[in-house]
Amino acid sequence: MNPPINTSAQTQNRKADHIRICLEDNVQSPTITTGLEKYRFTHACLPEIDGKDIDVSTTFLGKHLHAPLLISSMTGGTEQAGIINRRLAEVAQAYKLAMGVGSVRVAVEKPQVGNTFAVRKYAPDILLFANLGAVQLNYEYGIDECLRIIDLVEADALILHINPLQEFIQPRGDTNFHGLLDKISNLCNNLPVPVIAKEVGNGISATMAEKLIAVGVQAIDVAGAGGTSWAMVESERAETALQRRLGQTFGDWGIPAADCIASIREHDPDVPLIASGGLRNGLDVAKAIALGADIAGLAMPFLKAAAVSEAAVVELTEVLIAEITTVLFCTANSSLYKLKQSQSLQRIQ
DSSP, rough: OOOOOHHHHHHHHHHHHHHHHHHSSSBSSSOOOOOOGEEEEEEOOOOOOGGGGGOOOOEETTTESSSSSOOOOOSSSSSSHHHHHHHHHHHHHHHEEEOOOOHHHHHOOGGGGGGGTTOOOTOOSSOEEEEEGGGGGGGGOHHHHHHHHHHHTTTSEEEEEHHHHHHHTTOOOOOOOOTHHHHHHHHHHHHOOOOEESSSSSOOHHHHHHHHHHTTEEEEOOOOOOOOSSSHHHHHTTHHHHHHEEEEEEEEOOOOOOHHHHHHHHHHHOOEEEEEEEEOSHHHHHHHHHOOOOEEEOOOOOHHHHTHHHHHHHHHHHHHHHOOOOOOTTTOSSBBBHHHTTTTTTEOO
């Protein structure tokens, strides 16, 4: 089945709106937090390690990363988005980070913008994720379209982002989420790469993660509440007073990122787990990993940096890695594995 082509202009305009709103407007969740502030590391005044021996590298989905960082899926489909993705990819390659591109749906509808997602030429050996809204499986997308998306990005895995609240508020949103688990199962059984399930800022509960893993999803990105609120973003794009009101009412909807990480890891000690949703610095990343995540994804900090220059992305990356390294040194842990085992993160609230 071929997806409808008459929506390509709307999709492309939406991409441009999303970048503009995220960069220019305050669309952070008004009061809900990530929950990470409820945790604090126990300081080790005598770490008994040499700072030069600290190793922040890790492995995720079989690929080595120099730091436990994912440049989370953000954008593509416009000229500005293409520039942003190129800058992010070049830095991801230099520092051996993981990276996801934004939803590639627009490139299926409008192939001439495919180059804005095709960043493999800038990052030949990073862990790279393609991305599609899971709900599109109910709107004429299937295995063939997903294969085209994977091939275009030359992706190591496919993210299916799950965003019911955003779609319900969004003008002309796609709201038929019926029967998606069966269709996700079909994809998992037929695609040549792993499928990752990701929310977009409202979180994945342990119960939902269990259902997704049961149908073949191989990794979970919690994308919890506490950061950018896509209800607030869509409120800024609202075409009616009702849409604007809904976006404002549900700006704090969701499960805090910390709660998602802890509950999923408690239920499943083995599933590859990505922490994201409001993480803003390396201390947040270290807390998320100590709670049980394998790597951590950041979007807004990287978007703001990439909108400025590649040098700004490099500076941000250096800071994040230095912050993670500082946590390891001051908790007497020479590796991320030892940090997870150390029980040095304590809940204080």
